[in-house]
Amino acid sequence: MDRRLSRLSLLAAMGALSFILMLFEVPLPPFPPFLKVDAGDLPALLTALLYGPGAGIGIEGIKNVLHYLIRGGEAGLPIGQAANFLAGSVYVSVAAWAYGRRSDAAGLAVGLALGSLLTAVAMAAANYFFLFPLYIAVLHYPIAREDILPLILTAIFPFNLVKGGLIGIVAFALYSRLHGWIRERRATEVSAERR
Numbered sequence: 798m799d800r801r802l803s804r805l806s807l808l809a810a811m812g813a814l815s816f817i818l819m820l821f822e823v824p825l826p827p828f829p830p831f832l833k834v835d836a837g838d839l840p841a842l843l844t845a846l847l848y849g850p851g852a853g854i855g856i857e858g859i860k861n862v863l864h865y866l867i868r869g870g871e872a873g874l875p876i877g878q879a880a881n882f883l884a885g886s887v888y889v890s891v892a893a894w895a896y897g898r899r900s901d902a903a904g905l906a907v908g909l910a911l912g913s914l915l916t917a918v919a920m921a922a923a924n925y926f927f928l929f930p931l932y933i934a935v936l937h938y939p940i941a942r943e944d945i946l947p948l949i950l951t952a953i954f955p956f957n958l959v960k961g962g963l964i965g966i967v968a969f970a971l972y973s974r975l976h977g978w979i980r981e982r983r984a985t986e987v988s989a990e991r992r
Contacts (some may be wrong), residue, residue: 798953801893807844807847808831808844808848808852808855808856808859811840811843811844811856811861812839812840812859812860812863813856813859813863813895814840815837815838815839815840815841815857815860816837816859816860816861816863817855818835818836818837818839818840819835819836819837819860819861819864819881820835820864821835821836822834822835823835825956825960828952828955828956828959829948829952832952832953832956834914834960834961834964834968835962836962836964837881837885838857838885838888838889839964839967839968839971840856840986841853841854841857841885841889841970842889842892842893842968843858843893843963843968843975843979844856844895845889845890846893846896846905846972846979847979847982849893849897850893850894850897852887853878853889853890853893854886854889854890854911856889857881857882857885857886857889858882860877860881860882860885861875861878861881861882861885862878863934864878864881865878871932871935871936872935872936874935876928876932876935876936879928880923880924880928883920883923884893884916884920884921884933884957884960885972887912887915887916887919887920888912888913888916888961889912890968890991891908891911891912891915891916891935892905892908892909892911892912892940892968893964895903895907895908895909895911895912896908896961900983902969902972902973902976905968905969906969906971909961909964909965909968909969910965912961912965913957913958913960913961914958914961915951915964916957916958916961917954917955917958917961918954920953920954920957921950921953921954921957924945924953925945925946925947925949928938929945929948929949932980940947
């Protein structure tokens with residue numbers, strides 16, 4: 798099979814799997830019920846480890862477009878999907894970047910930890926400057942402007958750290974089983990690109 802067709806087939810399959818896993822979201826009890834965890838970032842992360850950050854971001858895009866088309870969004874807008882896309886894209890791209898610099902378990906561990914931290918920071922900023930104001934303006938979300946920052950500091954930021962940690966633990970367990978295949982596949986890609 799042609800290398801590009803094989804890669805495209807894997808990307809399509811991972812995008813579909815990512816979307817399916819996103820449907821099984823669960824709330825974490827200490828956090829507000831609108832903050833939910835799903836395993837949809839795992840296929841994007843594995844794809845990013847194979848093909849680089851751009852591929853992982855592409856899977857995040859496929860997942861969220863499919864989710865919006867099938868489930869819709871608040872007031873017809875893909876606000877939740879945009880937030881999920883941003884969080885997932887930061888997470889997988891940072892983890893894949895770190896893994897690309899050091900392609901072993903230690904590189905992945907650093908990438909997952911750094912990805913969790915930067916995702917939490919990015920989502921705190923996005924919620925403060927864009928998402929909560931949008932929810933208030935469009936959906937008349939019942940929160941006062943002065944209550945946004947405390948909610949971000951006590952819920953949004955720690956939730957994204959915990960979510961990143963949980964996804965990271967599962968990803969690391971998967972990596973321990975798939976690292977040989979990932980390294981072989983990456984080596985094949987690199988040698989094919991040099992030709």
